Amino acid sequence: MRVLFATSEAVPLIKTGGLADVSGALPAALLKLGVDVRVLLPGYPQVLQALPPMPIVATFSGLFGFPAARLLEGSLPGGVPLWVLDCPDLYQRGGGPYVDERGQDWSDNPRRFGLLSKIAAVLGSDESPMAWRPDVVHCNDWQTGLIPAFLRYAPGAARSVMSIHNIAFQGVFPAHWTPELGLPWDCYKADGAEYYGNLSFLKAGLYFCDHITTVSPTYAREIQTDALGFGMQGLLQYKSHALTGILNGIDYDEWNPATDHHLSAHYDSQNLAGKAVNKAELQRRMGLDIDPAVPVFGLVSRFTYQKGIEVILEIVPQLLEMPAQLVMLGSGDPGIQSWAQELAYRYPGKIGVQVGFDEGLSHLIEAGSDLFLMPSRFEPCGLNQMYSQCYGTPPVVHATGGLVDSVVDCTEATLADGTATGFVIHGLSGATLSATVQRAVEAYRDPAVWSALQLNGMTRDFSWGQSAAVYRDIYQRVLDR
Structure with a gap:
């Protein structure tokens, strides 16, 4: 053929x-x-x-x-x-x-x-x-x-x-x-x-x-x-x-935490120690307070209405109160860019924003973040939610397109059957995103739940x-x- x-x-x-x-x-x-x-x-x-x-x-x-x-x-x-x-x-x-x-x-x-x-x-x-x-x-x-x-x-x-x-x-x-x-x-x-x-x-x-x-x-x-x-x-x-x-x-030759040349330390599903090293490097590079206990939410995206970026920016006060940190890499709508940069200025050490694209930093965000934000209003497929699971970084996604096809919501049932890999928002709004992020942070604070989520995601086959x-x-x- x-x-x-x-x-x-x-x-x-x-x-x-x-x-x-x-x-x-x-x-x-x-x-x-x-x-x-x-x-x-x-x-x-x-x-x-x-x-x-x-x-x-x-x-x-x-x-x-x-x-x-x-x-x-x-x-x-x-x-x-x-x-x-x-x-x-x-x-x-x-x-x-x-x-x-x-x-x-x-x-x-x-x-x-x-x-x-x-x-x-x-x-x-x-x-x-x-x-x-x-x-x-x-x-x-x-x-x-x-x-x-x-x-x-x-x-x-x-x-x-x-x-x-x-x-x-x-x-x-x-x-x-x-x-x-x-x-x-x-x-x-x-x-x-x-x-x-x-x-x-x-x-x-x-x-x-x-x-x-x-x-x-x-x-x-x-x-x-x-x-x-x-x-x-x-x-x-x-x-x-x-x-x-x-x-x-996804291309595992390019996206694999065990071999990724962009990372400060390598790791895999059997030994995640290197993930903490990457988290500290990400916090340092993005001007955040270096704190291993606070969850870091990462985002790599075009800054557009489709991607739901403004909904994330709306809930920043609630996000930081949890407490949590936020890292953003991307470009697009000038208004959204300015809004994100203004929040980073207002909350030093809590929010890091880089406008533009940096391939190495995008890999570090996947590896160094604890959770990945992807609340797209529509998403034909999406790749970052798959990269995130591969890197032990459970994604928070809206129930649309390839996002809902590739991320299994964390519930008692999916934790019990070993399929849970992230957090799914049904009906995108500030309230639903905030509630889902809060649910994700609570899971992060439970070591057994968090380890299960990471392992489930890292052992999925997206080849x-x-x-x-x-x-x-x-x-x-x-x-x-």
């Missing part, structure tokens, strides 16, 4: 969010299962600088509406074959994959990701210049959403699977882009890529693909509702027979192997139709 995995980002080359983690780990897990998989990624400066010189294996010119491009061949760490789409006119620029240095979307994003989609479709059809041809093209989020549409009109087209990592981002652009990207007007209709008078990359992918996946079973149900479907719920209900929720895995096997079965399913 040959699979082309098309994505706009992949660790360790380029990352803005969880899509990159999936794109780095899932193809590697598929390769181990015997799937002949190749990753297709745009040639951003960060990608080309991180890789050694790569040979040119194909050139593309004269494609309707697109500048000339080249296909370079290399590999990702772990040996996954990689094709880099090199088009300096579209990708060789500052800023990030989607935005410029000022944080504004690139005005030509439709063309930038239209090209990525077009090339993937060419490679998955009789038009391909390559000897290697995929049976299935696996598309990821709106940036690759036009692939199934292009394949619909291509000779000898491969099957397609469309993965939704966050349905809130849909790639919606003015309708005039439809012919400018070489798509026939025939696909621009309600039963197609048209979305309230615009062209939606994501809707095109969902409508024209052979199967849809998303990143947790609960999220697959949530996106079929008015509350969390973001306008796509009707289409997803219509295609519910071809919609599967598959929980993401990619099981999830990759489900993806492989879906590929086979669409080929057998």
